Amino acid sequence: xxxxxxxxxxxxxxxxxxxxxxxxxxxxxxxxxxxxxxxxxxxxxxxxxxxxxxxxxxxxxxxxxxxxxxxxxxxxxxxxxxxxxxxxxxxxxxxxxxxxxxxxxxxxxxxxxxxxxxxxxxxxxxxxxxxxxxxxxxxxxxxxxxxxxxxxxxxxxxxxxxxxxxxxxxxxxxxxxxxxxxxxxxxxxxxxxxxxxxxxxxxxxxxxxxxxxxxxxxxxxxxxxxxxxxxxxxxxxxxxxxxxxxxxxxxxxxxxxxxxxxxxxxxxxxxxxxxxxxxxxxxxxxxxxxxxxxxxxxxxxxxxxxxxxxxxxxxxxxxxxxxxxxxxxxxxxxxxxxxxxxxxxxxxxxxxxxx
Amino acid sequence: xxxxxxxxxxxxxxxxxxxxxxxxxxxxxxxxxxxxxxxxxxxxxxxxxxxxxxxxxxxxxxxxxxxx
Numbered sequence: 565x566x567x568x569x570x571x572x573x574x575x576x577x578x579x580x581x582x583x584x585x586x587x588x589x590x591x592x593x594x595x596x597x598x599x600x601x602x603x604x605x606x607x608x609x610x611x612x613x614x615x616x617x618x619x620x621x622x623x624x625x626x627x628x629x630x631x632x633x634x635x636x637x638x639x640x641x642x643x644x645x646x647x648x649x650x651x652x653x654x655x656x657x658x659x660x661x662x663x664x665x666x667x668x669x670x671x672x673x674x675x676x677x678x679x680x681x682x683x684x685x686x687x688x689x690x691x692x693x694x695x696x697x698x699x700x701x702x703x704x705x706x707x708x709x710x711x712x713x714x715x716x717x718x719x720x721x722x723x724x725x726x727x728x729x730x731x732x733x734x735x736x737x738x739x740x741x742x743x744x745x746x747x748x749x750x751x752x753x754x755x756x757x758x759x760x761x762x763x764x765x766x767x768x769x770x771x772x773x774x775x776x777x778x779x780x781x782x783x784x785x786x787x788x789x790x791x792x793x794x795x796x797x798x799x800x801x802x803x804x805x806x807x808x809x810x811x812x813x814x815x816x817x818x819x820x821x822x823x824x825x826x827x828x829x830x831x832x833x834x835x836x837x838x839x840x841x842x843x844x845x846x847x848x849x850x851x852x853x854x855x856x857x858x859x860x861x862x863x864x865x866x867x868x869x870x871x872x873x874x875x876x877x878x879x880x881x882x883x884x885x886x887x888x889x890x891x892x893x894x895x896x897x898x899x900x901x902x903x904x905x906x907x908x909x910x911x912x913x914x915x916x917x918x919x
Numbered sequence: 920x921x922x923x924x925x926x927x928x929x930x931x932x933x934x935x936x937x938x939x940x941x942x943x944x945x946x947x948x949x950x951x952x953x954x955x956x957x958x959x960x961x962x963x964x965x966x967x968x969x970x971x972x973x974x975x976x977x978x979x980x981x982x983x984x985x986x987x
Contacts, residue, residue, distance in 0.1 A: 649968075649970060651970070651972065651975055651977040651978075651981075652977045652980060652981050652984075653981065654977065654978070654981060655978060655981035655982055655984075655985055656981065656985060659985070680981075680984060680985065683984050683987060684980070684981070684984050834949060834950055834951045834952075835940075835947045835948065835949050835950060836947060836948060836950045837945050837946065837947040838939070838945075838946045838947065843973040843974075844971065844973065845966075845967065847950075849950060849951055849952045850950070850952055850953070851952060851953060851958070879953055879958065879963075880950040880951065880952070880953065881950065881951050881952065881953035881954075881957055881961070882937060882948065882949065882950050882951075883949070883951075884935075884937065887961070887962065888953075888957055888961050889935070889937075889961060889962055889963075889964050890953055890957060890958060890961045890962065890963045890964070891950070891964050891966050892963055892964065892965045892966060892967075893966050893967050894965070894967045894968060894969045894971070895967055895968070895969065895970070895971035896967070905950065907966070908973075910973075911967050911971050911973070912966055912967055
């Protein structure tokens with residue numbers, strides 16, 4: 565503009581600006597920048613404003629439209645969802661994926677997600693306040709203890725008493741369940757009265773005295789109504805009514821799963837089954853493209869096995885009538901020894917696929 | 920039917936469907952190990968994301984938030 569300043573030639577200046585900003589190179593630059601924004605912008609969590617994230621995408625899509633490269637509404641939504649890595653919003657993202665209304669309208673999808681993000685943010689704030697106000701019962705040095713006011717000391721004592729009481733109830737309950745009779749009253753401590761406080765910490769139940777299944781400790785108050793149930797192994801277990809119902813439900817589920825496995829084993833071909841009980845996708849065929857370096861112990865439904873496998877991206881081929889697709893499954897396991905490959909539909913909902 | 924939303928590039932997006940078969944109540948589809956040539960030439964579809972924490976409490980919180 566400097567060269568037009570001395571001549572005071574406004575028209576020439578305007579024409580130069582117009583040529584510059586509507587020129588091919590400038591447009592190409594804008595398109596490149598907008599595409600980079602769309603691909604690389606991420607919304608990672610509640611600390612950033614979702615509105616800002618939404619505005620960035622809206623501006624990028626407007627830039628692309630101005631450069632005569634408009635993006636379809638579904639494309640806009642998919643790229644917008646791709647950038648959201650915040651786990652709290654995954655349920656809402658799944659809703660968008662499965663709704664034609666949201667999937668075909670960027671405005672509706674982004675408004676819906678913004679609403680959920682605001683609600684999640686509001687929910688989080690009071691929780692942190694509650695944590696600050698709760699009584700901190702951690703052990704303190706005598707110096708720290710003396711620094712507290714009388715009121716604070718009383719509150720901590722009360723909280724500790726409550727915690728200690730709960731522990732005692734559960735310990736007694738466990739003890740009674742193992743022995744199958746009511747516990748005897750603890751004998752009063754003899755000798756040095758200072759030992760009384762130490763004996764509290766000795767009261768922790770030993771590991772071998774724990775009941776076999778955790779479900780037995782679901783309810784600890786209705787002790788009179790407990791029933792003894794004979795396990796399949798012939799061992800006696802004590803269940804509260806609630807725990808018994810829970811255990812029965814679990815057994816039914818185990819039976820159903822067992823049937824699935826039995827049905828599957830008769831078809832050990834190369835196929836992958838949908839299984840929402842599987843925590844991760846796991847493949848008997850395919851190629852490992854990369855590993856994250858994390859390893860987990862992989863158990864069967866019966867809880868046996870426990871083979872260590874690394875979390876990997878597994879590629880498998882699927883032949884459709886039109887062509888062959890390579891399906892990439894991130895966060896999966898590869899184990900050529902398993903009979904059936906399993907994919908978890910819930911894990912896929914987090915990606916771009918659903919059934 | 921398994922629907923895969925294929926974003927591809929910003930200009931090219933669409934949906935691919937994989938028909939599911941079923942034996943009893945078990946749904947499945949056929950897969951196999953890809954060849955090296957297929958890995959170089961075929962279309963890639965990302966089925967899952969790179970982050971997955973199956974026991975995350977975030978699922979429960981998000982579910983509750985959606986119900987409000």
